[in-house]
Amino acid sequence: MNFTKMHGLGNSYIYINMFEENIPEEKLAETAIHLADPNRGIGADGMILIMPSSSCAVKMRVFNNDGSEAKNCGNGLRCVAKYSFDKGLVHQSQFSIETLGGPVQATVYPDEQGMVQNVTINMGQPQLKRSQIPMVGTQRHDQVVGEQLDISGEMVEITAVSMGNPHAVQFVESIENAPIMAHGPLLEKHEAFPDWVNVEWVEVVSPSELHFRVWERGTGVTQACGTGACAAVVASVLNGYSEQDVEVTVHLLGGDLTVTWLSEGNVIMTGPAEYICTGAVYTHS
Numbered sequence: 711m712n713f714t715k716m717h718g719l720g721n722s723y724i725y726i727n728m729f730e731e732n733i734p735e736e737k738l739a740e741t742a743i744h745l746a747d748p749n750r751g752i753g754a755d756g757m758i759l760i761m762p763s764s765s766c767a768v769k770m771r772v773f774n775n776d777g778s779e780a781k782n783c784g785n786g787l788r789c790v791a792k793y794s795f796d797k798g799l800v801h802q803s804q805f806s807i808e809t810l811g812g813p814v815q816a817t818v819y820p821d822e823q824g825m826v827q828n829v830t831i832n833m834g835q836p837q838l839k840r841s842q843i844p845m846v847g848t849q850r851h852d853q854v855v856g857e858q859l860d861i862s863g864e865m866v867e868i869t870a871v872s873m874g875n876p877h878a879v880q881f882v883e884s885i886e887n888a889p890i891m892a893h894g895p896l897l898e899k900h901e902a903f904p905d906w907v908n909v910e911w912v913e914v915v916s917p918s919e920l921h922f923r924v925w926e927r928g929t930g931v932t933q934a935c936g937t938g939a940c941a942a943v944v945a946s947v948l949n950g951y952s953e954q955d956v957e958v959t960v961h962l963l964g965g966d967l968t969v970t971w972l973s974e975g976n977v978i979m980t981g982p983a984e985y986i987c988t989g990a991v992y993t994h995s
């Protein structure tokens with residue numbers, strides 16, 4: 711099976727062009743685990759399928775490296791947009807991508823040689839209701855902003871945002887001291903989140919600058935998370951650290967993204983997408 715390995719700020723996935731390849735539905739999870747394995751496969755944070763769509767130009771499906779399927783992936787969307795444009799699956803620089811979390815709009819910026827380096831994704835509106843995250847809880851408030859959560863006897867304050875996939879954002883004094891390895895796995899599978907959750911730590915530098923780290927659901931620590939960066943900016947606005955219509959630079963482990971939560975509702979994310987390699991891999995029959 712042919713593959714392309716790509717990354718967005720070091721968040722790497724094995725991309726399979728399903729216009730040409732076929733993986734049976736019941737083999738998708740095990741194929742993702744196999745391809746993402748650094749010793750027995752290729753090695754990556756997961757697998758992404760680029761597929762025909764009946765409603766958009768192309769469709770994306772995302773699998774974490776534990777085989778679980780997610781409804782959205784910000785870094786993946788930028789790579790899918792670059793791949794689709796470069797390989798001629800689409801012919802316009804603006805086009806729609808179907809995700810399990812809903813359709814999004816991509817804009818690619820080819821340079822003079824026609825190569826796409828940067829991509830903007832209009833991610834649509836964040837979902838903020840507790841039931842939309844989804845998150846259980848007895849508080850009457852509909853939105854989860856600065857809510858206390860008990861993790862093994864320690865209280866942490868989280869703001870919950872869905873960007874099609876669920877995120878729990880915490881604000882910290884210093885990103886260097888964020889308890890990623892200690893709290894990440896506990897929060898990811900906390901009983902408050904029936905579908906589990908991506909966990910983010912954010913240090914606010916200014917209304918237009920954030921430091922960011924992530925523990926991804928189904929993967930663990932990654933270099934970057936596009937939907938997480940969007941959730942961080944939305945959470946910053948909800949907590950009064952930033953404002954809508956302000957472009958925020960988010961410093962992730964793997965580099966920077968710019969994110970704006972527009973007052974009309976949509977979240978706009980811009981950043982790079984890059985190829986690593988292409989090849990053919992043996993698949994299990």
Ligand SMILES: N[C@@H](CCC[C@H](N)C(=O)O)C(=O)O
Nearest residue numbers: 780783784785875935936937
């Ligand atoms: N790395 C991604 C998100 C991938 C899915 C996530 N781990 C989940 O399970 O929701 C991004 O760039 O957004």
